[in-house]
Amino acid sequence: MNKPVNPTEVQLGDDGPLYAPQKKVYPQSVSGTFRRTKWGLMAFCLGVYYLLPFVRWNRGLGAPDQAVLVDLPNRRFYFFFIELWPQEVYYFTGLLIVAALTLFLMNAVGGRIWCGYLCPQTVWTDLFYAVERWIEGDRRERMRKDAAKGTMKLERFAELLLKHSIWLMIAWWTGGAWVLYFNDAPALVWQLVTFQAPAIAYIWIGILTATTYVFAGWMREQVCVYMCPWPRIQAALTDEWALNVTYKYDRGEARTSLKKANELRALGHPVGDCIDCYQCVAVCPTGIDIRDGSQLDCIQCGLCIDACDAVMTKIGRETRLIGYDNDINIHRREAGKPPIYRLVRPRTIVYAVMIAGVGAIMLYALLNRTLLDVNVLHDRNPVAVKLSDGSIRNAYTVRLLNKRGFDRVIAIDVDGPANATLHVVGADSVTQDRPMIVLARDTTTELRILVTAPAENNPEKSIPVHFRVTDIGLGEVASATDHFVSP
Amino acid sequence: MTKHSDIDHVSGTATTGHEWDGIKELNTPLPRWWVITFYATIVWAIGYWIVYPAWPLLWSHTTGIWNYSTRAEVVTELANLEKVRGAKMATLGSAPLAEIEKDPALLALARASGKTVFGDNCAPCHGTGGAGAKGYPNLNDDEWLWGGNLEQIMQTIQYGVRSGHPKTHESAMLAFGKEGVLKKDQIVTVANYVRSLSGLSTSPGYDASAGAKIFADNCASCHGDQGKGNQELGAPDLTDKIWLYGSDEATLVETISNGRSGVMPAWVSRLDPSTIKALTVYVHSLGGGK
Numbered sequence: 001m002n003k004p005v006n007p008t009e010v011q012l013g014d015d016g017p018l019y020a021p022q023k024k025v026y027p028q029s030v031s032g033t034f035r036r037t038k039w040g041l042m043a044f045c046l047g048v049y050y051l052l053p054f055v056r057w058n059r060g061l062g063a064p065d066q067a068v069l070v071d072l073p074n075r076r077f078y079f080f081f082i083e084l085w086p087q088e089v090y091y092f093t094g095l096l097i098v099a100a101l102t103l104f105l106m107n108a109v110g111g112r113i114w115c116g117y118l119c120p121q122t123v124w125t126d127l128f129y130a131v132e133r134w135i136e137g138d139r140r141e142r143m144r145k146d147a148a149k150g151t152m153k154l155e156r157f158a159e160l161l162l163k164h165s166i167w168l169m170i171a172w173w174t175g176g177a178w179v180l181y182f183n184d185a186p187a188l189v190w191q192l193v194t195f196q197a198p199a200i201a202y203i204w205i206g207i208l209t210a211t212t213y214v215f216a217g218w219m220r221e222q223v224c225v226y227m228c229p230w231p232r233i234q235a236a237l238t239d240e241w242a243l244n245v246t247y248k249y250d251r252g253e254a255r256t257s258l259k260k261a262n263e264l265r266a267l268g269h270p271v272g273d274c275i276d277c278y279q280c281v282a283v284c285p286t287g288i289d290i291r292d293g294s295q296l297d298c299i300q301c302g303l304c305i306d307a308c309d310a311v312m313t314k315i316g317r318e319t320r321l322i323g324y325d326n327d328i329n330i331h332r333r334e335a336g337k338p339p340i341y342r343l344v345r346p347r348t349i350v351y352a353v354m355i356a357g358v359g360a361i362m363l364y365a366l367l368n369r370t371l372l373d374v375n376v377l378h379d380r381n382p383v384a385v386k387l388s389d390g391s392i393r394n395a396y397t398v399r400l401l402n403k404r405g406f407d408r409v410i411a412i413d414v415d416g417p418a419n420a421t422l423h424v425v426g427a428d429s430v431t432q433d434r435p436m437i438v439l440a441r442d443t444t445t446e447l448r449i450l451v452t453a454p455a456e457n458n459p460e461k462s463i464p465v466h467f468r469v470t471d472i473g474l475g476e477v478a479s480a481t482d483h484f485v486s487p
Numbered sequence: 488m489t490k491h492s493d494i495d496h497v498s499g500t501a502t503t504g505h506e507w508d509g510i511k512e513l514n515t516p517l518p519r520w521w522v523i524t525f526y527a528t529i530v531w532a533i534g535y536w537i538v539y540p541a542w543p544l545l546w547s548h549t550t551g552i553w554n555y556s557t558r559a560e561v562v563t564e565l566a567n568l569e570k571v572r573g574a575k576m577a578t579l580g581s582a583p584l585a586e587i588e589k590d591p592a593l594l595a596l597a598r599a600s601g602k603t604v605f606g607d608n609c610a611p612c613h614g615t616g617g618a619g620a621k622g623y624p625n626l627n628d629d630e631w632l633w634g635g636n637l638e639q640i641m642q643t644i645q646y647g648v649r650s651g652h653p654k655t656h657e658s659a660m661l662a663f664g665k666e667g668v669l670k671k672d673q674i675v676t677v678a679n680y681v682r683s684l685s686g687l688s689t690s691p692g693y694d695a696s697a698g699a700k701i702f703a704d705n706c707a708s709c710h711g712d713q714g715k716g717n718q719e720l721g722a723p724d725l726t727d728k729i730w731l732y733g734s735d736e737a738t739l740v741e742t743i744s745n746g747r748s749g750v751m752p753a754w755v756s757r758l759d760p761s762t763i764k765a766l767t768v769y770v771h772s773l774g775g776g777k
Contacts, residue, residue, distance in 0.1 A: 381616030385627040385774060388727035395627070395774055425772045426594045446595070450774045 025287035028139035032306025053180035094362040105351035111244035116301035124216035175208030221286035243324040280304035373401040393452040402439035416465035417453035580761035601769025630729040635777040641767040647753035664744025678739035
């Protein structure tokens with residue numbers, strides 16, 4: 001029969017359970033190089049995000065003057081001097097490729113720079129932590145207050161109410177800034193304030209308020225640890241030369257308290273620099289111990305470096321017991337060799353070259369893109385028409401794209417069938433020899449064009465026909481090819 | 488749920504108390520959130536039954552307190568669509584026919600709306616692109632039986648051809664053979680004469696002067712002395728390259744013997760004036776419009 005087994009003796013897999021209940025993290029305030037960098041980048045990122053919709057850019061009369069605007073109803077995307085049409089969405093593909101490669105390059109150089117400093121999850125969580133610290137106090141105070149939750153006083157209740165109100169206001173502002181990218185910002189702000197804005201604007205603000213509040217206020221490091229795919233991909237993409245936030249155990253071990261270390265040193269025992277003060281753990285926004293080594297939960301924000309440096313300075317030891325480093329250098333130091341850093345290596349070169357390559361292709365495509373374009377669609381039914389004098393006529397639907405911000409006059413020429421004549425349905429007959437059409441600014445114009453040619457001059461069943469569109473003023477030319485078919 | 492407090496030694500989980508050959512079943516209840524969601528869906532379903540049509544009855548069904556029906560929704564949407572289109576179609580209706588093609592916006596509207604109406608009403612005979620078929624005129628070419636300017640096209644659409652409407656195009660071609668006006672050999676001769684008008688070959692032994700005389704006596708009153716046709720009477724031009732029924736001798740003999748009187752319905756009573764206008768502009772813009 002079953003032999004009783006003590007539950008504590010049961011061997012679970014080395015990986016532990018797949019999910020652990022969230023343990024609330026209480027990061028302690030810290031100051032230093034990396035904290036200052038993070039404040040600076042946070043201010044920059046949030047500044048760009050919140051203020052960019054208000055930047056104006058003059059595109060001429062009738063065109064929107066917002067520098068960055070996604071105009072969904074009119075199917076246009078504006079980015080400073082660039083205006084993209086829906087069919088040019090491949091520029092975004094290029095942008096995404098460059099973004100991915102930049103992420104890889106950052107990872108090859110300095111590990112999870114994105115996670116630690118730039119990711120919206122990090123930036124907003126950091127901001128929410130700052131609010132929490134400002135209202136509730138630092139780590140110990142917050143832990144004490146949370147522990148005493150059974151006996152909540154009015155003062156504590158007011159504190160929590162204030163914290164969540166500020167969080168919600170930030171979240172609301174975040175959602176508000178988002179919708180400003182989709183409409184004229186100053187006008188929309190006024191509409192929002194006077195409750196005149198379209199319902200969809202309020203719905204999106206609501207959705208993004210909710211996600212910001214929940215992600216940055218409640219889920220925090222859980223998003224990084226359980227939801228985000230990047231830590232998994234990053235682990236697969238990194239190599240032994242990448243600099244990661246590392247506890248230099250060659251120097252730190254064995255960990256000993258300050259007092260004990262002196263005694264042991266006096267006795268001639270080897271002792272490490274780590275005094276086991278747990279300051280690196282206290283400041284960690286994901287609540288981990290960096291001394292356990294490189295791990296998925298570590299977003300590599302560098303705050304533990306600041307915390308450890310402060311302690312090392314205080315006790316008069318060399319700083320950077322935790323720092324950007326890798327295992328190669330730890331082993332080299334253990335072996336008594338000087339550390340080496342290889343920022344320039346095949347991996348970083350390949351990423352840099354790929355970024356430059358894709359960037360150059362995009363730039364070339366952008367500078368050489370056509371601002372005048374023509375598409376031709378041959379009538380399918382009937383394909384060809386015989387006229388009373390025996391000549392043949394083909395009809396085409398011609399779409400003309402004027403991507404410039406002003407109206408312009410174009411001329412249409414057709415080559416291919418011998419002795420062909422051209423007729424644009426609805427255009428003035430005076431200009432039919434070489435039809436001239438006005439293309440309105442920033443729109444597509446659709447024309448029905450009839451090409452007629454004598455049958456005896458065009459015996460072939462199918463002849464290529466070229467439609468050439470010339471801007472009379474600028475000389476810009478666009479062309480398209482189709483076929484002229486005999487019945 | 489279970490009151491058993493038997494704890495499994497390995498996992499530390501309570502068992503259900505069931506045991507088979509020494510194997511015990513662990514009591515692993517569903518997560519609370521799952522159970523709550525499950526009950527919530529049941530409550531939701533009951534609410535659904537109350538407000539929406541749900542249960543079939545013998546001859547009907549429960550309608551729900553919101554009186555929702557997809558059919559009513561379609562009716563509303565169609566009414567809304569009508570409202571949206573109404574204003575534009577009214578502009579089209581009030582614009583002079585000749586002005587529509589000069590205004591790009593009106594032209595686009597007329598062509599788009601005309602194309603749909605054409606597909607619904609005209610395509611069965613004239614083809615989806617207006618290319619026609621034997622006996623059904625091609626509307627893309629420049630030959631018109633009853634005239635190809637905007638007013639003439641509109642009149643033909645409104646009242647049709649031999650449609651029975653008081654204002655319709657009435658005249659028809661006489662069945663020269665069936666009615667005994669011409670004999671068989673005369674018909675063959677005049678058929679060859681008609682072929683010669685547009686430069687087509689004639690049969691050996693054909694008498695051109697006899698053909699010309701028969702034509703002048705019988706056909707010229709409608710088709711004209713030169714065979715150029717007459718749009719007042721719907722008589723086609725016999726000198727050009729377009730043939731509604733065919734240009735070979737046998738077909739021409741059949742045409743002359745039995746006459747031709749193709750029919751087109753009058754649309755004035757079926758389509759509203761704005762739609763007929765759109766249709767007129769669409770047909771005119773196919774390419775043959777005068």
